[in-house]
Amino acid sequence: MGNVQPTIHPYADFDAAKDAKDLRKACKGLGTDEDKIIEILANRTAKQRHQIKEEYKRSYGDDLVEVLKGELKGDFEKVVLALMDLPAVYDAKELRKAMKGAGTDEDVLVEILCTRTNKQIQKMRFVYNELFDRDLESDLKSETSGAVEKLLIALVQGNRDETTDVNMSLANSDAKELHEAGKGHWGTDELAFNSVLATRNMMQLRATFKAYKTNYGEDIEDVVKSETSGMLQDAYLAIVHCAMDAQEYFAKKLYKSMKGTGTDDDTLIRCIVSRSQIDLGTIKETFQQKYEKTLASFVAGDCSGDYKKILLAVIH
Structure with missing residues (x-):
């Protein structure tokens, strides 16, 4: 609430043509210049990255996302592709992924639908329909049931009062x-x-x-x-925690994704990328106060290689 800080701000000397040219160079010829890719993408906003993508297509006739897919792999590729999507597109894709195939990852549905604004939800619904030719509400109805379904459907209506009035x-x-x-x-x-x-x-x-x-x-x-119990409890608690302190909610999610053995990379990537232009700066501070270690030190201890480098660059 109040004054929250992102970690990614609009790049002041932004030049889409120069960035497109530098990315072209980083991906062409022998080997890939991962450091250059990180330097550019982790320091531009989603809107600026979108402009680079358009410029790349205009100048070279290639789809930058496809070029990057061909050059990169693993979790590093996942982060880069997440950064290349506009926020509503990224959310829509994550929701679809959570509902596709056998079983539903209700955790992802709860995290996204319980923490986005009405405007973000409206955009995401529209994009979901555009991308997949499916209706988000209908998919939620077929993939969830009972009180969880009712809650998620209520959230996807985007009817939350967004004033700060207290009665x-x-x-x-x-x-x-x-x-x-x-x-x-x-x-x-x-x-x-x-x-x-x-x-x-x-x-x-x-x-x-x-x-x-x-x-x-x-x-x-x-x-x-x-x-x-179960998913209904998770959903109610997500809303309660977000109302009390949204940044603490995400700090906890990030901590849980890395503590113990193994890393929940999908959650780690989603939280860092989706909050980078909203409140990741504040989440970092909350994380440090709560766990007495920096978010960066956790990431550095849990991840490696270019995957680690790009996450640290986004976290700043």
Whole structure:
């Protein structure tokens, strides 16, 4: 909330033709100049990268994304391709990937739909339809069920109030409704939770959670944990955590993606790329306060080669 910092800003001396030429050189001939690719792509905004892509096509007749695909591989390639997409395109592709084939990665659906603005959701719905000739809402209905489906459908409507107005009597009445829907009534009245969590503005939700604590002596987080389970719990907690502190929500996701053995590279890449122009600078600070180590040091310890280099360049 408030004053959040990205890590990627518009490049001041931007020259799409020069960047296209430098990328052409980096990909042509023997070997690939990965450092040059990183230097350019990690220091341009999505819009600027899009302009480079258009310039490349104009000047050389080739699709830059296809050229990069031919030159790169592994997780490094994944990051580069993620950076080459405009945010709504990237979100739409991640949602499709989460629902395609056997099984649904509901975690990804929750993360994206619970943390984007109405405008981002509208754009992503439009792009989803353009790219895949499918309707996002219909796909969500066929891939999820029950209360989770209802919540995700409510979120994809993009009807959240986005003002910062706080109405204390509404906070108290919402808290009462959540309390009555919660204790002992779960399974029958998730609708009350859905309507509050999917439509109120984030400041209003904070006020509601505070009112809940004051009036009923319990943290909303503990109530959700004791009364729900599985994906519904994850979805409710994602919204609760985002309302309280969105940057902490992403710091936790990044930490979880790297702690222990193995790395959840898809989550790591998605969080770093999708937040780089929004609040990754603030997420970095939150990460350091929470885990007493920098995000960069975690990435450096978990990743290697050009994959490590490009993530560190985006994190700055």
